[in-house]
Amino acid sequence: MRIGQLAERTETTPRLLRYYEEQGLIRVGRAANGYRDYDDRLVDQVTHIRGLLEAGLPTRLIKQILPCLDDPREIHFADATPEIIATLEGHRDQLARRIEVLTRNHAAVADYVGALKQCALGVEPDPASGD
Amino acid sequence: MRIGQLAERTETTPRLLRYYEEQGLIRVGRAANGYRDYDDRLVDQVTHIRGLLEAGLPTRLIKQILPCLDDPREIHFADATPEIIATLEGHRDQLARRIEVLTRNHAAVADYVGALKQCALGVEPDPASGD
DNA sequence: TCGAACCTTCACATTGATGAGAAGGTCAAG
DNA sequence: CTTGACCTTCTCATCAATGTGAAGGTTCGA
Numbered sequence A, B: 001m002r003i004g005q006l007a008e009r010t011e012t013t014p015r016l017l018r019y020y021e022e023q024g025l026i027r028v029g030r031a032a033n034g035y036r037d038y039d040d041r042l043v044d045q046v047t048h049i050r051g052l053l054e055a056g057l058p059t060r061l062i063k064q065i066l067p068c069l070d071d072p073r074e075i076h077f078a079d080a081t082p083e084i085i086a087t088l089e090g091h092r093d094q095l096a097r098r099i100e101v102l103t104r105n106h107a108a109v110a111d112y113v114g115a116l117k118q119c120a121l122g123v124e125p126d127p128a129s130g131d
Numbered sequence C: 001t002c003g004a005a006c007c008t009t010c011a012c013a014t015t016g017a018t019g020a021g022a023a024g025g026t027c028a029a030g
Numbered sequence D: 001c002t003t004g005a006c007c008t009t010c011t012c013a014t015c016a017a018t019g020t021g022a023a024g025g026t027t028c029g030a
Helices: A003-010 A014-024 A040-053 A060-071 A082-120 B003-010 B014-022 B043-055 B059-069 B082-120
Strands: none
Touching: A003 A014, A003 A040, A014 A040, A040 A060, A040 B082, A060 A082, A060 B082, A082 B043, A082 B059, A082 B082, B003 B014, B003 B043, B014 B043, B043 B059, B059 B082
């Protein structure tokens, strides 16, 4: 598949796909004429990367956890070094902390919105009521 | 409290605190001599903001959900307009989507790390085994 | 008085993109 | 085979967001 087609299928742009390649997020082959040649699986991979970026993860972190996200899940045995394991554990725990923070704040926003909707109905907010 | 003290108590820098003020994330009074004068509650607020930024939320979103995070939780009745409610619901749902994405990927990283550790023990990974 | 802390303001760095230009490849119609 | 539309290549420039650094001046506190 060429770059234009992948851009279309992932709702991105050729420019962005070249950028991701430059950043080491995707690996891309070349055709005889020098054009980039994309595997079908890149559609899912790029979509996945977009999701992670939109979730606020920086590319350097995404780059490091990419091997974890391969589908079909295959273990890269060369990764089983203490250093890589420690790095990934760090990333794993960082993700857990992010999730905690976002979960707490999601709850706070949800509560607040619920209370606001009570106000909008002309009702005093009642801590014991649902939405 | 002056800027240096708040910086110390929040493990940030005076520079960053001025930046947050400039971005509208915190509101700061002034002493007669022109020095910034920070309320004690800013310690918690700044810590909270740091957490949200580290979790990947952009300042413009944080700015909008700040009223939801006040402690003690007080409803700003003026916020009970359909527009503000709709905006906050959008933010709330965006947070939920972020949490979903991060949760899925946290699980993937955790699984992968678990498998790697099996490899590191010289054992073939077994899908049915725990960490 | 003197150094530390504060003030404002301008400039720079990094990240995640995006735009524009110049050059060349591909392919179908004429 | 040539033309033209459309694709690709690369490179340089630009943008917004999140900070950081430093210059030049004021105020504090010992």
